[in-house]
Amino acid sequence: MATGKDYANIKIFEIECKLVGYENIRVEIDAQGNLQHIVNLRRSFDVSFSNQGFYWYQGFPGNNSHPEFQASGAYVFRPLTQTAEPVSQTRTITCMKALSVQTAVIVFNDWASQEISLYDEAQNVEVEWTIGPIPVSDNIGKEIIIRYDTDIQSQAKYYTDANGREVLERTRDYRPTWNYTVLEPVSGNYYPVNSRIWIKDQTRQFTVLTDRSHGGASLHDGSVEIMLHRRLLYDDDLGVSEALNESAFGEGLVVRGRHSLIVDAPATSALVHRVSAQNMYMHPLAVYSLTQQTYANYSTAYRLTWSALTDVLPLNLHLLTLDQLGPKDYLIRVEHYFELNEDDTYSHPVTIDLQSILKSIGTITNTVELTLGGNLPLAELQRLNWVTSDKQSSRATDHKEQSLNDTSVRLTPMQIRTFQVTVA
Secondary structure, eight states: OOOOEEETTEEEEOSOEEEEOSSSEEEEEOTTSOEEEEEETTTTEEEEEEEEEEEEEEBOOOOSSSGGGOOOOSSOOOBSSSSOEESOSOOEEEEEEOSSEEEEEEEEETTEEEEEEEETTOSSEEEEEEEOOOOOTTSOOEEEEEEEEESOOOTTEEEEESSSSOEEEEETTOOTTSOOOOSOTTGGGOEEESSEEEEEOSSOEEEEEESSOEEEEOOSTTEEEEEEEEEOSSOOSSSSOSOSOOEETTEEOOEEEEEEEEEEOHHHHHHHHHHHHHHHHSOOOOOOOOOSSOHHHHHHHSOOOOOSOSSOOOTTEEEEEEEEOSSSEEEEEEEEOSOTTSOTTTSSOEEEEHHHHTGGGOOEEEEEEEOTTSSSBGGGOOOOOOBOTTOOBSOOOOOOOOOTTOOEEEEOTTOEEEEEEEEO
């Protein structure tokens, strides 16, 4: 039986481990550091993993003289072969359990590792990955991915967001508007992943939230792969005039990032990943400073907390912008961040009263709705109204002009509205 060392309530084990969240999630990892299962305890189902870890593609070492010799580089992802190799055949695992977080540190080699963490009461599993410096002493450029191979029957479908908001369905080896000939099976199926990618079947959905823009794909049913880091030795001849071989202190760059893994039912996943994404991307920025005062004196001299919001916004709305333009003028931008038809409760129009939620800044006496950029009154905007061959207009909605004294605002799914308000 393995033993652990207790350092101030932190227990460290070098064995297989189970990370168990508060009534929500269980993560199972074997003694070789392989992620085996993520179990949704609330829904009583799990997603099994046949593989999870880091792989690499060899970048194509072309001379760019013809399309078939196009090199993989800063603007082009083009692997030499269509099979990714594991970065290591072995890995080590160390499990740590504290009061509020449980973590498995998995080391693949001296330049690739990950930490799988589960926090109490969390509905998601956090994967923090570290890649670099990528070795190129063998004169081979490498493109590093992380891959999650699950038992989900995704039927060649996967879903990625195009702009950090709306999500598009992708089909492997398919284009909706022309007959697609597969010439690049790997790179031809990569799409931008600005904030999330998922696969699903009838009962389960596996979602990966990313903390930055990536490229990603599902090259096999049940599989999700995401590009993490690249170090290449050939220029792709598309403008930079140098290879993608960035370095610092004489070595290749080290990159660290974070993924949030969500396992839920398709009907309820939107609520979890939409709210989790807001928490991930809009988290408060912690700043610190030293003071010579005691806390009692400091808290007496300064206001420690303040919020412009006096009422809580509905869950599906987010205050994007609150800028003071002048002594009495404010720019307010509000978004509805759920899509249409993705959640039974929150994918519906919402009406709020700006005066009610912003009472702390004063009484609103004038309201002018602006364009999204905030530089033109919406009433003065004159867009070209395209009419298609089947006589359908490009104008999806006909918004009524906001009354100067009306502070009630209605937002439909995915809509963003911008206002300039004057307060007394």
